[in-house]
Amino acid sequence: MPALLDQLGRGMTVDLAARVTASARTAVSRMDSDLDDWLDDKRRQPFESTVITLDELAEPQGWRCAPDTGNVEHHSGRFFTVEGLHVTTNHGHTREWWQPILVQRDIAVLGIIAKEFDGVLHFRLQAKMEPGNIGMVQLSPTVQATSSNYTRVHRGRPARYVEYFIEPGRGRVLVDVLQSEQGAWFHLKRSRNIVIEVTDDVPVHEDFRWLTLGQIRRLLRQPNIINMDARTVLGCLPVAAPADDPDGHGVFDGGSEPGGTHTMTEILSWFTGRKSAYELNARLVPMNSLVGWRQDAGRILPEDGGDFSIVGVRVHARTREVHQWKQPLLAPHGLALAGLVTRRIGGRQHALIRAEVLPGYRDTVELGPTARFMMNDYADTPADRRPEFLDYLLSARENVRYDVVQSEEGGRFLHAETRYLIVEADDSFPLQAPPDFSWIAVEQLMALQRHSYYLGIEARTLLFCLNNL
Amino acid sequence: MPALLDQLGRGMTVDLAARVTASARTAVSRMDSDLDDWLDDKRRQPFESTVITLDELAEPQGWRCAPDTGNVEHHSGRFFTVEGLHVTTNHGHTREWWQPILVQRDIAVLGIIAKEFDGVLHFRLQAKMEPGNIGMVQLSPTVQATSSNYTRVHRGRPARYVEYFIEPGRGRVLVDVLQSEQGAWFHLKRSRNIVIEVTDDVPVHEDFRWLTLGQIRRLLRQPNIINMDARTVLGCLPVAAPADDPDGHGVFDGGSEPGGTHTMTEILSWFTGRKSAYELNARLVPMNSLVGWRQDAGRILPEDGGDFSIVGVRVHARTREVHQWKQPLLAPHGLALAGLVTRRIGGRQHALIRAEVLPGYRDTVELGPTARFMMNDYADTPADRRPEFLDYLLSARENVRYDVVQSEEGGRFLHAETRYLIVEADDSFPLQAPPDFSWIAVEQLMALQRHSYYLGIEARTLLFCLNNL
Numbered sequence: 001m002p003a004l005l006d007q008l009g010r011g012m013t014v015d016l017a018a019r020v021t022a023s024a025r026t027a028v029s030r031m032d033s034d035l036d037d038w039l040d041d042k043r044r045q046p047f048e049s050t051v052i053t054l055d056e057l058a059e060p061q062g063w064r065c066a067p068d069t070g071n072v073e074h075h076s077g078r079f080f081t082v083e084g085l086h087v088t089t090n091h092g093h094t095r096e097w098w099q100p101i102l103v104q105r106d107i108a109v110l111g112i113i114a115k116e117f118d119g120v121l122h123f124r125l126q127a128k129m130e131p132g133n134i135g136m137v138q139l140s141p142t143v144q145a146t147s148s149n150y151t152r153v154h155r156g157r158p159a160r161y162v163e164y165f166i167e168p169g170r171g172r173v174l175v176d177v178l179q180s181e182q183g184a185w186f187h188l189k190r191s192r193n194i195v196i197e198v199t200d201d202v203p204v205h206e207d208f209r210w211l212t213l214g215q216i217r218r219l220l221r222q223p224n225i226i227n228m229d230a231r232t233v234l235g236c237l238p239v240a241a242p243a244d245d246p247d248g249h250g251v252f253d254g255g256s257e258p259g260g261t262h263t264m265t266e267i268l269s270w271f272t273g274r275k276s277a278y279e280l281n282a283r284l285v286p287m288n289s290l291v292g293w294r295q296d297a298g299r300i301l302p303e304d305g306g307d308f309s310i311v312g313v314r315v316h317a318r319t320r321e322v323h324q325w326k327q328p329l330l331a332p333h334g335l336a337l338a339g340l341v342t343r344r345i346g347g348r349q350h351a352l353i354r355a356e357v358l359p360g361y362r363d364t365v366e367l368g369p370t371a372r373f374m375m376n377d378y379a380d381t382p383a384d385r386r387p388e389f390l391d392y393l394l395s396a397r398e399n400v401r402y403d404v405v406q407s408e409e410g411g412r413f414l415h416a417e418t419r420y421l422i423v424e425a426d427d428s429f430p431l432q433a434p435p436d437f438s439w440i441a442v443e444q445l446m447a448l449q450r451h452s453y454y455l456g457i458e459a460r461t462l463l464f465c466l467n468n469l
Numbered sequence: 470m471p472a473l474l475d476q477l478g479r480g481m482t483v484d485l486a487a488r489v490t491a492s493a494r495t496a497v498s499r500m501d502s503d504l505d506d507w508l509d510d511k512r513r514q515p516f517e518s519t520v521i522t523l524d525e526l527a528e529p530q531g532w533r534c535a536p537d538t539g540n541v542e543h544h545s546g547r548f549f550t551v552e553g554l555h556v557t558t559n560h561g562h563t564r565e566w567w568q569p570i571l572v573q574r575d576i577a578v579l580g581i582i583a584k585e586f587d588g589v590l591h592f593r594l595q596a597k598m599e600p601g602n603i604g605m606v607q608l609s610p611t612v613q614a615t616s617s618n619y620t621r622v623h624r625g626r627p628a629r630y631v632e633y634f635i636e637p638g639r640g641r642v643l644v645d646v647l648q649s650e651q652g653a654w655f656h657l658k659r660s661r662n663i664v665i666e667v668t669d670d671v672p673v674h675e676d677f678r679w680l681t682l683g684q685i686r687r688l689l690r691q692p693n694i695i696n697m698d699a700r701t702v703l704g705c706l707p708v709a710a711p712a713d714d715p716d717g718h719g720v721f722d723g724g725s726e727p728g729g730t731h732t733m734t735e736i737l738s739w740f741t742g743r744k745s746a747y748e749l750n751a752r753l754v755p756m757n758s759l760v761g762w763r764q765d766a767g768r769i770l771p772e773d774g775g776d777f778s779i780v781g782v783r784v785h786a787r788t789r790e791v792h793q794w795k796q797p798l799l800a801p802h803g804l805a806l807a808g809l810v811t812r813r814i815g816g817r818q819h820a821l822i823r824a825e826v827l828p829g830y831r832d833t834v835e836l837g838p839t840a841r842f843m844m845n846d847y848a849d850t851p852a853d854r855r856p857e858f859l860d861y862l863l864s865a866r867e868n869v870r871y872d873v874v875q876s877e878e879g880g881r882f883l884h885a886e887t888r889y890l891i892v893e894a895d896d897s898f899p900l901q902a903p904p905d906f907s908w909i910a911v912e913q914l915m916a917l918q919r920h921s922y923y924l925g926i927e928a929r930t931l932l933f934c935l936n937n938l
Binding site: 175279363 | 735831
């Protein structure tokens with residue numbers, strides 16, 4: 001029996017989960033007694049983001065629609081491009097379509113520096129302006145940088161603190177995993193979610209503060225403060241089971257085989273089965289070959305209303321590496337919903353997870369919320385074509401556990417807001433799930449999240465919120 | 470403490486590991502006292518595989534070089550295609566190249582039915598002919614079928630026993646995971662490695678036998694008997710730690726956090742770091758645009774000698790679903806080596822694993838053997854450009870643990886043989902490893918193998934051999 005505990009690594013992970021949990025229970029820190037004032041101050045700074053035509057992007061920063069392909073690209077060939085995608089699939093109602101998609105081949109670092117103060121883990125977050133943000137400034141990881149940033153293609157300063165993540169030996173790695181981002185809008189995109197704990201002094205800078213997870217948890221109850229990248233990185237940290245865990249032993253760390261209504265073998269088999277059931281062919285094609293899209297008034301937009309357009313923005317900022325720039329952004333048409341049904345089964349918290357097929361995923365399927373939907377389609381979509389459980393989620397009242405609008409990545413999307421909704425179902429909610437759905441225990445989801453490409457970005461945000469209720 | 474054991478799933482996995490281990494220790498089974506005779510008999514059957522020109526493939530089975538692209542494809546659009554690949558990368562000596570590559574978009578089922586006889590797990594293997602096999606017939610999984618097989622594109626019989634794997638509820642799933650295949654020769658290929666345990670009677674057929682893992686282990690000491698697909702599927706089963714495990718508790722199941730000289734967090738971080746370090750762009754292009762390749766005498770071959778050609782074969786068989794057919798195959802130029810250095814560190818068996826960058830991988834890097842190399846290049850490759858540790862492996866003598874030539878998939882490759890070599894280093898072998906290498910404990914590798922796209926196909930074969938020494 002003691003042998004089971006006597007394993008290198010497990011001890012450390014249990015220890016880390018306990019330390020993360022202690023940080024989550026620390027709502028006040030002497031490191032940041034004026035946190036709200038500082039944040040208000042940052043958010044009052046005069047930033048400006050103006051929608052311009054794609055033609056206006058050309059000078060002097062050098063984004064253009066390439067004459068042969070129509071792809072939107074930077075003259076340096078770096079950053080990202082907007083290209084066309086042709087999709088055929090045997091999944092869902094629509095079996096073939098064309099769409100623009102963001103292509104970013106290099107791996108961005110989403111890095112957070114962690115450090116103990118007064119024995120409690122703090123995380124270094126940055127008040128960062130992004131052109132597409134609601135409120136312009138949100139709290140982001142210590143570093144959000146593509147290799148274009150640190151190789152200085154845009155001729156600005158290298159991202160502050162980036163050396164902690166690209167030079168070895170600057171600290172102890174707590175988490176380091178590639179995760180996908182929006183599979184509907186990004187082609188094969190993944191980012192490096194990394195947390196490094198240091199013991200040495202870290203240079204101060206007024207845009208950065210040390211926060212406990214308890215402070216972050218409080219801000220997570222407000223809309224559009226904790227940005228997408230901070231949510232996904234912090235969400236990868238192990239957490240200890242809640243005090244009311246009836247078994248009293250759960251550590252959501254992916255270490256020991258976590259239990260649930262299905263075994264891990266059953267869950268992995270279901271996931272493999274969903275991938276095997278669905279074929280999806282997604283091929284990059286020139287933007288000017290897209291069927292159902294047109295360029296009009298300096299945007300690229302769908303002919304039928306659709307879910308998003310591609311626009312240009314001009315940004316003026318005083319705290320970014322480059323003080324002013326223009327760039328393309330993907331502008332969603334209205335609010336998205338990402339809703340999760342949870343239920344206690346056998347004393348353990350479970351989530352009803354959907355195997356979601358998206359054209360930008362590396363392997364066709366990742367785990368999504370119970371329902372994900374662009375809300376502007378709601379009125380026009382007949383009930384029998386709405387995602388399963390959507391109406392249930394939207395009609396929930398007293399059993400709503402979380403209901404807050406958060407932003408998606410403001411460096412690529414313009415005002416992309418998602419209503420994150422967690423509804424706790426009672427015992428009358430059926431355990432039988434349709435083929436694309438599975439009840440997965442929270443600790444099982446945490447175990448899967450140690451690895452790449454199981455949980456999609458919205459499921460990761462919801463899991464982070466659920467663990468921080 | 471008991472709570473740690475009281476977890477659904479873990480109990481089952483430990484139990485399964487014990488049962489797999491018991492099967493491995495059972496060298497004789499009453500189910501198959503005449504195994505060798507049966508196998509000899511199967512291997513004596515008159516099969517014929519003849520190299521023909523690619524032009525000769527056209528009639529009547531309908532493979533052709535498409536006039537516009539030069540891609541080799543079947544008229545039905547199914548099975549697989551041979552297309553061109555253009556690769557640019559920042560990894561290795563060669564930074565840009567063109568090559569043909571096999572493209573197979575649907576997920577093949579590699580399925581084995583397991584059943585207990587006399588309390589011991591037996592596995593149903595098939596004596597199966599493949600056109601590219603050394604010896605024509607090798608032991609393969611119960612089912613090796615693409616959806617082209619079971620949707621009957623080739624108008625033959627559906628693959629025998631395939632219903633066990635595509636109809637739900639036929640048995641209990643023991644393993645079910647997508648794994649990659651040769652990333653140098655396949656574009657994004659993955660197969661479903663699945664083992665299902667049944668209790669009901671299974672229809673008999675003379676091409677199939679029930680074998681214990683102990684019998685399979687014995688055959689694995691002989692060259693070219695246990696085929697690649699059987700190796701990868703069986704290798705995914707958990708195994709119990711060897712009796713000399715000093716801690717006496719290891720179950721190589723991926724359940725509890727397994728220990729090693731590096732923690733799992735460190736290993737995952739190293740893997741993430743290797744993926745972040747290397748950019749690789751691999752884009753499908755028409756075959757007739759490949760630089761450095763030509764079509765000559767009915768083959769597609771490299772201008773400089775190179776590693777492989779694309780050829781046609783004509784097959785005559787009496788036991789396959791279709792009795793005679795023609796198809797293209799990839800023909801490697803000579804023997805490959807896949808060598809693994811192992812070492813006991815802190816009482817645990819470790820392997821020196823290389824992060825291998827290959828153009829057909831879904832995410833750039835998977836874990837490979839210590840060295841992998843096409844041996845016909847050996848004499849011409851100066852020592853300083855040979856893979857690290859290659860010369861060490863080739864000069865090993867008394868510490869060779871395994872040294873057997875096995876075949877790669879005979880349905881796609883013509884006489885593709887790999888010398889699988891395991892060398893156990895002593896304590897004088899340096900623990901310090903170059904950046905692309907890491908010492909990983911065997912039980913850690915087994916834990917990673919529960920998930921897709923960590924271990925490449927050669928590393929999986931070597932791990933299977935190592936666990937069955």
